[in-house]
Amino acid sequence: MTQPAQWFRDEIFNGLARLLVLRLPSAPWEEEAEYTQQTWIEVLWAAPIGWDQERDTQRIRAAFNRLAAGADRWPAPRQMLELLPERAQQRRLPKPPMSQAKREQNRARLREMMAELGIQSTRGDRNA
Template sequence: MSKPLPPETKWLKSVVAQGLARLIVLGLPGRPAEEMAKQVATVWVEALLFKFSGWDEKLDRKRLEKAFMQLCCDCDKFPSPKLLLDCLPPRDIVCLPSPKSEPLSPERQAELAQRFQELRQFLGQASQTRRITP
């Protein structure tokens, strides 16, 4: 058959196996025989990894579980991996925490004020320089 799945995909195979078990229990037309469920799960995981290699348990477990539940609700016949991907909700957007702003010390304020003054002087001198156009 195919090569063994990488160990980091163990969670993915577990989610797929549970989802397929639900679909098989529904008795939908075209379902695989129960004794083939393990091989079917392996093929589904291989298909998912072929389409997208960046699966992440924290970001994708709940999405896959929701997609399988959607298939359980909507399908009249046993689905393909493509239908699972079509039902897959988008990943949640992970926001960075707000930066912590600490008040500036008087020394830092003076240092920044000096730098701004130097910058103003530099920009003032640069604006007074004339360009010579050929």
């Protein structure tokens, strides 16, 4: 397992610090806070998510905001994961442009391959 990235450590540290301020029942003692933070970081980093700074920073913050708004006791890391919003869909790359010459070359090669396999086209010879 790789070591947690610094941005991830910072986000978990900040989120837990905000929860500690709430003084929720079952919250760790001050002496336990550092160990608690390290445990959360390790547990969450090991989750099968493939954490990515660009895609997950805001998600982590939102999950901690949801925890802070709804928790009546000190939460477990699992509860943070349950409140993690879905990742935004990444924009798809546009189809690469293809020249008419390349398109015709591809069609000709496809016809050759189909002929070699003994397959007859059911489309006719359209320019689709």
